[in-house]
Amino acid sequence: MTIANAFTFGVRIRIVVFFFCFNALLYMSFSILRDDWRRLAAYHLYQSTSNVTSDDLGSDTVASNIVENVAPSAVTSNLPPKPQFEGKANATLVFLARNSDLQGVLRSMESVETHFNHKFGYPWILLNEEEFTEEFQESVKSKTNASVQFGLIPSRHWYQPDWIDEAKAEQGRNALKAWNVIYADSVSYRNMCRFNSGFFFHHPLLQPYRYYWRIEPDVDYFCQLQYDPFDYLKDNNKTYGFTIAIEELEKTVSTLWQAVKEFMEQYPEYIHPNNALAFLSDNGGETYNLCHFWSNFEIADMDFWRGEAYTKFFEFLDLKGGFYYERWGDAPIHSIAAALFLDKNELHFFNDIGYQHSNIVHCPQQPAFLTGSCTCNRVLSIDYRRYSCLPRYNKMLNGKW
Incomplete structure (x- = not known):
C-alpha cells in the first residue's frame, strides 16, 4: 500500500x-x-x-x-398549577392533644412544618380537656415560627352527658371488649369522638377561622407541598379533603346507619341531589358498606360543620347515644354527612399528600413522584388494598373502579 x-x-x-x-x-x-x-x-x-x-x-x-x-x-386528583408560598387563606392547623402526648405532638409538628408550614406560616391551635403545662407550651412554641394558641375544652363539650344511661353504656363497652375492639372500654376515646363530631369547630379559638387542617400526635408527612391546600379548596369550590378512605369496624357502628336512614326520611331537604351516597352504600342506601374518610387527616371548611344541615344531623345522632352505647367515631359521622349533604364534586382526594397514621400509609402514585418530592414507599400505600375504599370513591366519582 x-x-x-x-x-x-x-x-x-x-x-x-x-x-x-x-x-x-x-x-x-x-x-x-x-x-x-x-x-x-x-x-x-x-x-x-x-x-x-x-x-x-x-x-x-x-x-x-x-x-x-x-x-x-x-x-x-388535581395538583394546583403554581406555588403560593404564603398562607393567605382564613385557616388554621388544629391539634387535639394531652400533656402526655408532647413527644408525639412535636414529631407531628416537625413533619408538618418541614413539608408545608415553614413556607406558609399558618397558625396552630392546640386543644385539651385539661390545662396545658408550661413545659408543653414552651416545647410546642419552639417547633414553629407561626403563632400558637392553647385552648381548654368546655366540660359540657367533652364529658359523657348526664342523660346517657351508664349501665347501658357499660354493657356496650364490655361487649366490644369481648370482641377485642380497639378502645372498646375507653370513655375518653368516646368523649373525643363526640367532641370532634359536634363541637371542635365551635371552640372560641376557632371562631375566627373558616378552614382547618386536623393534625394528630405521631403522624408523618412525606411530600414537599409546593402549593396551599387551603387555597386549593377555596379556589376550586371544594369543602372536604382527605387522603385515606377505609372501612369502619362494623361492631362499633351497629345502629348508626339505621339512625342515618331515619334522619334522611325526616329531613329529605338536606340531601344533595348530586350526593356521594354510592360511596357509602352498594345498594342505594339500604345498608352501609362501612366506607369512610379517615378523619385523623382532614382539610375542610368549618362553615359546613357549622351549617344548619350538619347541626341538625349531629344533634339527631347525639340523642341516639351511639357515641357511648356503641363507639361511633367522628370519621364515619363526618364522612356520611359530607357524602349526603354536599355535591360529590365538593369532595377532594389529596393524592399528592403522603401521610401515615399508625401502620396505615397513603403514598402518592405517579406522577406525583415525577417531581421527586415524596419520600414514602409506594408499595406500602393502602390505596388499593382490601380494606381501602378509594376504589369505591373513584367509582362513585367517575363511574369506574
Missing part, C-alpha cells in the same frame, strides 16, 4: 468513526429528551386533569398510554 492510499484509508476510517459517534450522540440525546418529555407530559396531565376518564380523552390519549405506569388514582 502506498503512502497516499494509506492516508486515504485513514481519512475514511476517521470519517466512519465520526459518523458513528455522532449518530450515537444523537440517539442518546433523543432518548433523554424522550424521557423528559414523558415526565413533563405526565406532570402537566396531572395538573390539568380533574376526574378525567378515558371517555373524556379518547382511548388513544388516556394517561396510561402517554406515560407508562401512571396509577389510576393519579388521574382523579
Whole structure:
C-alpha cells in the first residue's frame, strides 16, 4: 500500500468513526429528551386533569398510554398549577392533644412544618380537656415560627352527658371488649369522638377561622407541598379533603346507619341531589358498606360543620347515644354527612399528600413522584388494598373502579 492510499484509508476510517459517534450522540440525546418529555407530559396531565376518564380523552390519549405506569388514582386528583408560598387563606392547623402526648405532638409538628408550614406560616391551635403545662407550651412554641394558641375544652363539650344511661353504656363497652375492639372500654376515646363530631369547630379559638387542617400526635408527612391546600379548596369550590378512605369496624357502628336512614326520611331537604351516597352504600342506601374518610387527616371548611344541615344531623345522632352505647367515631359521622349533604364534586382526594397514621400509609402514585418530592414507599400505600375504599370513591366519582 502506498503512502497516499494509506492516508486515504485513514481519512475514511476517521470519517466512519465520526459518523458513528455522532449518530450515537444523537440517539442518546433523543432518548433523554424522550424521557423528559414523558415526565413533563405526565406532570402537566396531572395538573390539568380533574376526574378525567378515558371517555373524556379518547382511548388513544388516556394517561396510561402517554406515560407508562401512571396509577389510576393519579388521574382523579388535581395538583394546583403554581406555588403560593404564603398562607393567605382564613385557616388554621388544629391539634387535639394531652400533656402526655408532647413527644408525639412535636414529631407531628416537625413533619408538618418541614413539608408545608415553614413556607406558609399558618397558625396552630392546640386543644385539651385539661390545662396545658408550661413545659408543653414552651416545647410546642419552639417547633414553629407561626403563632400558637392553647385552648381548654368546655366540660359540657367533652364529658359523657348526664342523660346517657351508664349501665347501658357499660354493657356496650364490655361487649366490644369481648370482641377485642380497639378502645372498646375507653370513655375518653368516646368523649373525643363526640367532641370532634359536634363541637371542635365551635371552640372560641376557632371562631375566627373558616378552614382547618386536623393534625394528630405521631403522624408523618412525606411530600414537599409546593402549593396551599387551603387555597386549593377555596379556589376550586371544594369543602372536604382527605387522603385515606377505609372501612369502619362494623361492631362499633351497629345502629348508626339505621339512625342515618331515619334522619334522611325526616329531613329529605338536606340531601344533595348530586350526593356521594354510592360511596357509602352498594345498594342505594339500604345498608352501609362501612366506607369512610379517615378523619385523623382532614382539610375542610368549618362553615359546613357549622351549617344548619350538619347541626341538625349531629344533634339527631347525639340523642341516639351511639357515641357511648356503641363507639361511633367522628370519621364515619363526618364522612356520611359530607357524602349526603354536599355535591360529590365538593369532595377532594389529596393524592399528592403522603401521610401515615399508625401502620396505615397513603403514598402518592405517579406522577406525583415525577417531581421527586415524596419520600414514602409506594408499595406500602393502602390505596388499593382490601380494606381501602378509594376504589369505591373513584367509582362513585367517575363511574369506574
